[in-house]
Amino acid sequence: MEFSEQALVLKVGRFREIDAWVRLISPQRGVYTAFAFGGLKSRRRFLGCLDPLNHVNFKVRRTGHGGYHCLTEARLLDAPMRLRRDPGRLGMAVNCLKFFEAVQIGPQGAAEAYALLRDMLAALEEADAPSPLFPLLFRARMASLQGVFPVCGRCAVCGAPLGDGEAVCHVEAGRLTCSACRDENAPGVRQRLGAGALALLASGVAGDARAWAHCRPEAAAAREFSRVVDLLVRYHMGLAWERGGFVRA
Template sequence: MEFSEKALVLRVGRFREIDAWVRLFSPARGVYTAFAFGGCRSRRRFCGCLDVFNHVHFKVKSGRIYNTLLEGRLVNGHGRLRADPGRLGMAVNCLKFFEAMEVSPPGAKAAHDMLLESLAALSDEPAPHRLFPVFFRARMACDQGFFPSLSACRACGAAWADLSGAVFHVEEGRLLCPACHVPGRGTFLHLGRETVALLEAVRGTGPAMWSALDPSPAAAGEFSRLLDRFVAYHLGLSWEHGTFVKN
C-alpha cells in the first residue's frame, strides 16, 4: 500500500553505503521509521529532504515488515537553525524532550503542530527567548494533559490573580493559596504571582509570541524549578549529560 503525507524528520542514519533510515513524525501516524534505499546519493528523489528538522511531503510504500520512502518534496527546511548555533541548540533540546516524552497517538496532532510552530519561531525574528526550551516543555506538558491549570486554588477556588503568591504541591500537582496550604509530606514550591501568570501566558499563546515574554529573574528561576521538578516526578524525565533520561 502506498500513501503520501507531510512528516517531520526527527533522525537520519546510514546503513550500507548509500541507504538511510529515517525517523519521521506525522500527525496521523505519530512516530515511525522508514527506509530510503539509495537516499544518500539520490538527488532526484530526496533532494535536500533527508536532514533533521526538515518538514517533507513524502510518498511512502507500506509493507508488512517495514516502510519504504519512494520520494520526497521539501516543504520547509528551517535552514536558519543550522546557521545559528544558539537557535539550533534550543531546537535540539526541544526535540530531545519530545522524543523522551513518548507522546501517545491521541496527542500526536497537538504535539506535531507545537513542534512545527516552535521550529518556525526559532527560525524567525525576533530572537527566541533564552527560556524557549523551558516554555516548550511547559506547553507540551499542558497540551498532553499532564500539567494542571494554575488559574485557581484547588482547595478553595480563589483565583490566582487575587493572590500575592501560591504554593504548588509537586507530587499532587495542585496549586494552593497560602491560606489552604498545610505543611506536610512532599515537595512544595512557593510561587509568586508573576510565575503563575507566566505559565498561564505560555499555555495560552503560541511559540511565536514567547519572545515578548519578559519575566523577572526571580520569576524565571521559579518557573524553571517548577518545570524541572514537575517533569522529573510526573514524566520521569531529567536532563543529564546533554539529553533527557528516564528516572
C-alpha cells in the first residue's frame, strides 16, 4: 500500500551507514516512525527534507503484514529558518515538542495535535520576541486537549464568572472556584490566581499560539500561572520538567 501525506518531522536518526529513521506526525495517522533507506546518501530523493521541524509531503509505502513504513519520496513544504538560528526560540520549540512526545497522543487526537504543533512552530518563527511563558501556555493547551484542565471562566461551585477578581485552583479536584467558594477545610493543594493569571490560563486553553508569543504579563501573574500549570500537569498527567526533559512524576 502506498499513500501520500503531509507530515511534520519530529526526529531523525541514523541506522546502518546511509539509512535513516524518521519520527513523524501526520493529521491522519498521528505519530509514527518510517524508514528512509538511503536517506542519508540519496540527497536528490529527500533533498533537505529529513530534518526535525520540517513540514514535508511524503510518499510512504507500507510493507507486508503489520509491516513498517518506508519513505519513498519527499517534497519540502516549509521549514523554520529563524527558529533554527535562534537558540532561545529553538529551546522553546524543543520544550514544547518534548512535552508533546511525553503526553503520547493517540490517533483520535492526531489532527488537533498536528494543528497545534504547526501553529506553535509558526508562532515561534514569526514573533519578534516570543514570550518566555510560551512553553507553559502550550502545556496548558495540550492538557486541556487531554481533558485534564479546569474549566476556565466560571466558578465550579456557584457558577459566578471569574476573571476580574481572584480565584482559587483546587489542584487535585482539577477545578477553579471563586474566592468565596474556596473550602478552607478541604484537603489538597490550592493555588491562588489573580486576574492576570486567570487571563493567562484562559489564553492557554483557547489555543491561539500567536497570542501566546505576544503575551507580556506582570511577574506575579506569570508566577501564579506557571505554578498552577506545573501542579496540574504533575498531578493529572504525571509529568514534571526535570534536567532538560519531562519525567514521570
